[in-house]
Amino acid sequence: MAGWLWLRCLFGPSLHRIHRPPQQPRPEGRAGRRGWDYLPRSLERHTDNILGWVSLWWGCSIYDWDCSTRLLTEQFATLDVAILRNLWCILDLVSGITCSLICLRVLVGWGRWRNPEYLQFVSILEETRRNHTPNNKKKLASYDFDFSHWPADxxxxxxxxxxxxxxxxxxxxxxxxxxxxxxxxxxxxxxxxxxxxxxxxxxxxxxxxxxxxxxxxxxxxxxxxxxxxxxxxxxxxxxxxxxxxxxxxxxxxxxxxxxxxxxxxxxxxxxxxxxxxxxxxxxxxxxxxxxxxxxxxxxxxxxxxxxxxxxxxxxxxxxxxxxxxxxxxxxxxxxxxxxxxxxxxxxxxxxxxxxxxxxxxxxxxxxxxxxxxxxxxxxxxxxxxxxxxxxxxxxxxxxxxxxxxxxxRYQGPVLLIRRTKDEIITTTGPEDIMSNRGNDLLLRLLQHRYPKVMTEDSLRAVRQWLAAGSQSVYIGYEVDDDWCMSVLQSYQTDRETPFPWSVGEDMTAEGRRQLALFLARKYMRNFETTHCTPLPISEFHMPWKL
Incomplete structure (x- = not known):
């Protein structure tokens, strides 16, 4: 049993954190915390650090060997001598690294085997692999470890x-x-x-x-x-x-x-x-x-x-x-x-x-x-x-x-949030709000869903609204929200057809402009910030639905 556990510790994943101790009292000094970082003992910690340096050195050695190959090829008169010398260097390098890694890995396994927290973790991991029950999964969820070893859910x-x-x-x-x-x-x-x-x-x-x-x-x-x-x-x-x-x-x-x-x-x-x-x-x-x-x-x-x-x-x-x-x-x-x-x-x-x-x-x-x-x-x-x-x-x-x-190709409610100071999805810079590609996304959606409304006059009005980034254009066109809502509801009740709709084909240019601005305002909201600012919950809304 002890040998089996040691092998599991040797080949087991790295443990990062213990979220909740499964059916076990918290160690002294951790009573006020719901979880804590896994603390490897000195042997495991030091050998893990050495393994990290070995990995870095190995990467550098590959580059160094490539450079040495070129130098040796230029130095020696015959290519055969250069190849033999490089092969000898490769074999010597690989054998030395392999022996070092094996020894270090054994020391890591030994350090884990002497750590009660890791022993309990690896036992739960093995039991979950054998029997993937909700109870075992709940116990395993108490640990944060290399995800490649996590059983598929x-x-x-x-x-x-x-x-x-x-x-x-x-x-x-x-x-x-x-x-x-x-x-x-x-x-x-x-x-x-x-x-x-x-x-x-x-x-x-x-x-x-x-x-x-x-x-x-x-x-x-x-x-x-x-x-x-x-x-x-x-x-x-x-x-x-x-x-x-x-x-x-x-x-x-x-x-x-x-x-x-x-x-x-x-x-x-x-x-x-x-x-x-x-x-x-x-x-x-x-x-x-x-x-x-x-x-x-x-x-x-x-x-x-x-x-x-x-x-x-x-x-x-x-x-x-x-x-x-x-x-x-x-x-x-x-x-x-x-x-x-x-x-x-x-x-x-x-x-x-x-x-x-x-x-x-x-x-x-x-x-x-x-x-x-x-x-x-x-x-x-x-x-x-x-x-x-x-x-x-x-x-x-x-x-x-x-x-x-x-x-x-989607028929359901959509909300687009435009960052007015976005510096990532603009093609000329954050100071030019009309180069924000979110504008193009809105126009494509409106033109597809309401092609009779989005005439040239309507497009100009919506672009003015997008460029202003405020309600001044909306107020200037004297958009009647109640009238726009009644028109859309009447069309939906009479037909109940999927998009694209033919609403607007019998309207005046003024009616189409009002309806286009009304729809643009319903489908898009402005957020006065840059691209990477976290979105506060006050700006997160369910999309408008007629």
Whole structure:
């Protein structure tokens, strides 16, 4: 038994924090705290530090070996001698590092084996793997450890086995750019001519392009933020009784999710689930989950593929696959109906949010904060003008975040929150509010839903309202809210048709302008701040519904 425990300690995950001691009194000196950081004993702590330095040294050694290879090749007259010497250096380096790592790992296991807190943790982890019961899972949830060792709580296969869904081997469906129609010969010649561009686009997208678009997936940034993320996760679990879950998407990625259940609390909002979609450097531990939590809603947050505990890389297909399993988990595991779910997204999270409401039209409502209509104009802004064809091709083929196109396929209530001092999703700068791509998202939505209302005169009036950023234009056009509401209600009662509506075809130009401004004001709210300011609960509202 002792040998078995030692092996579990040797190969077990790193333990970071103990949230609540399962059926065990708190150690002395910790009586006033709900949780505490795991304190390894000196042997484990020192050997862990050494392992960290060895890892850093190994990375430097790889670079040093590459440089030495070039030097030796230049120094020796024959290439065979250089190869033999380099092979000898490689074998000597690898054997030395391997022996050192084995010895250090044994010392780490020995230090853990002598720590009662780690022994109890590894025993609970093993018992949960053998028997994944709610009681064992509750005990395991008392610990924060490497998420790769966390047992899976839900998989997309559970839904697929029950009924036919839209899953396919390659993942859920995405909207693709419409192909240009060419003849057979032209298509072949064009494919040959554009092959170098395809290769370069692929390399750009899978190297620095993806990291520029989603900096939160960069390991160095995650390492720097780890203390903050651990603190945020402890707050969600210890103060809000959050439940951490591992979800397996249809592409095999493991998605790190956090659920806070408010259905048993008093208040009108607990029965509504808000699914949060974070920004390109956002994590649920410290992200937009806090806004609906302050409002008393039940909340489900998740991390992008490649962020924190989630595996994979955040390309659009992987993002959609992850969002799909999150929605399925909310419905089939947590017991929410789609019409009880509101999707709330910040910034680039608008892509997965708009995909969700497009794919699940029964979802109750959508709230998009500081989001944009299309990634391409923002990508062109930060890249050299000479790269324009390459950037366009790369975005359309590998990073096509077409939020507006997806949003227009949703029939439900929508609220857009525009940051009037936004410096990220503007194409010319925060001082030019008309370059905010949230304006384009609003106009695309209104033009799709109310094409007869959004004439040229109406568009000019809405753009004036967007440029002013205040109610002066609205008051200047003397918009009659009661009249606009009665017109829309009358149309809805007579027809009850899905969007797009034909309301406005028999109106005067003045009536269309009033109705356009009324709708713009209902669909968009201004928030006088910058892009990264947390949204207070006072600015979080359910979307307007006729």
């Amino acid at each position: 839900f998989s997309w296969k559970e839904v697929r086995q029950k009924k036919q869904t839209k899953f396919s081997k390659g993942g859920v469906s995405l909207l693709k750019p419409e192909p240009k129609h060419r003849g057979a010969t032209d298509s072949l010649l064009n494919s040959v001519r554009t092959l170098p561009c395809h290769i370069i686009s692929y390399l750009v997208a899978h190297s620095f392009g993806r990291r520029m678009l989603y900096p939160g997936s960069v390991g160095l940034l995650q390492k720097a933020m780890r203390p903050m993320l651990q603190q945020g996760q402890a707050r969600l679990i210890e103060e809000y009784d959050g439940q951490r879950n591992k979800l397996i998407s249809c592409d095999g990625n493991e998605i790190d999710a956090m659920f806070v259940d408010r259905r048993g609390e008093r208040g009108p909002n607990g029965k509504t689930l808000v699914i949060c979609c974070e920004g390109n450097a956002g994590f649920y531990e410290v992200g937009c989950m806090n806004t609906p939590l302050d409002g008393g809603y039940s909340v489900l947050g998740w991390n992008h593929p490649g962020f924190a505990g989630s595996t994979g890389v955040p390309f659009p297909q992987n993002e959609a696959n992850a969002m799909d399993v999150v929605v399925q988990f909310a419905v089939h595991k947590l017991g929410f109906q789609l019409n009880d779910i509101v999707v709330y997204a910040w910034s680039i999270g608008g892509f997965t949010a708009s995909w969700a409401v497009m794919s699940y039209p029964e979802i109750r409502a959508l709230v998009l904060d500081a989001s944009f209509d299309d990634l391409l104009p923002l990508a062109l802004k930060v890249m050299p003008e000479s790269w324009r064809p390459l950037v366009t091709h790369t975005v359309r083929q590998y990073m096509n975040l077409n939020n507006a196109e997806q949003l227009c």
